Amino acid sequence: MFSTIGYYICIPFAWLVRLFYNLTGSYGMAIILFTLVIKLIMLPFQMKSKKSMMRMSRMSGRMQEIQKKYANNQTKQAEEMQKLYAEEGINPMSGCLWSLLPFPILLALYSIIRQPITHFMMLSQDVVQQMVDAVTGAGLDVASIVQMKDGAAIVRDGITQLLPYGQINLVKTIASELPEVGQSVPGWINLNYTSFGLDMAANPWSMVTGFTFTWAAIGLILIPIIAGGSQWLMTKITMKHQPQTDPSAASANRMMMFMPLFSVYIAFTMPAALGVYWIAQSA
Incomplete structure (x- = not known):
């Protein structure tokens, strides 16, 4: 059942990647353009999420007052928090929900890259x-x-x-x-995975274990490093505009350390095209 759902989720994304590949003839460029379109589609939702986060930040002082006042009464504290959210018209989960959207897209893209016949070309077994x-x-x-x-x-x-x-x-x-x-x-489609002089279907870690001093090897190794660096920079900029008094600041700081490392791991262990997506996503 879940594999069937995953297959149908891949259909519109595969159509987009195919469109850009047919237009450019470059697998890497198709991934970058795909990322750009997805980001543009998601922009209104991300803006809504960002506005919600900003309003939550402005409320942090009142939230801390409630937490201190009802420190020994968790039920009352939760009630007062709900009243505050209702007064301000804020859903505290909205920011989290929209921030999770990139992960199903990442999984769908991974399936499209890993299974080019059934999930990219959409041909049968x-x-x-x-x-x-x-x-x-x-x-x-x-x-x-x-x-x-x-x-x-x-x-x-x-x-x-x-x-x-x-x-x-x-x-x-x-x-x-x-x-x-x-x-x-x-x-x-007789796919050509070579873009920018690199094999977008290659596993960057294989270049580490069998390193040769060539652009094909160095470029692939750089992709995970740039993916992690761009993720760290994006999170750093986000944190800079978020007050450290925000109750979510501590968890956000932990995420700032975890996500770049996660990006590096993913980009090293999976096809290079996924790392290119991650870089374009952060940029």
């Missing part, structure tokens, strides 16, 4: 199997595409089981070795 059969029949190496056991591909219910990034490697193999096979399938 039968097409995936058709492409696996074409690559196998051509005698090409499928070690980076399918799950193997005792030298043979694992097949369940007639479907060859792919590795976590098997669809990416399958698309790359078709594009480089059998482009005519892909072109024979309606809706197929």
Whole structure:
């Protein structure tokens, strides 16, 4: 059920990424333009959230008075807080709810990047199997595409089981070795993941473990670092305009340390395109 819901959530986002890829021919630029459009769509909601946070900040003095006055009576304190929110017309959860919106989008984009056939091109599992059969029949190496056991591909219910990034490697193999096979399938796109001289489908951590002094390696390693740095800078600017007397200031400070580290971890362990999204999102 959840996988089905996730699939349908991906549809409009995949359409956007495909549109920008077809317009620019650059996977990295498509991700950046996708991020820009998503940010523009979310801007009114984020502005509403920001206004709510600012009003909460202005109320911090009155909130602290209530907390001190009813320090020994949590029930009364909660009642007075609710009265204050009602008087000011504020929903204390509104800011938090809108701030969570980027995470479903991040997950949807990850699915689109990781599963380009079923979630980017929106083609069926039968097409995936058709492409696996074409690559196998051509005698090409499928070690980076399918799950193997005792030298043979694992097949369940007639479907060859792919590795976590098997669809990416399958698309790359078709594009480089059998482009005519892909072109024979309606809706197929022979994706070129190279943008700015970097492989947007590559895992930056693999460049650390097998480092070579080339732009392809250095650029990919820089993506997670820039992602973390931009996230830290964005949070720092946000905190600068938030009074430290705000009850949420302490938790926000902890988030300021956690989110950049989380960004670095995500960007190092997943395809580089996701790190580019994170950088564009922060910028």
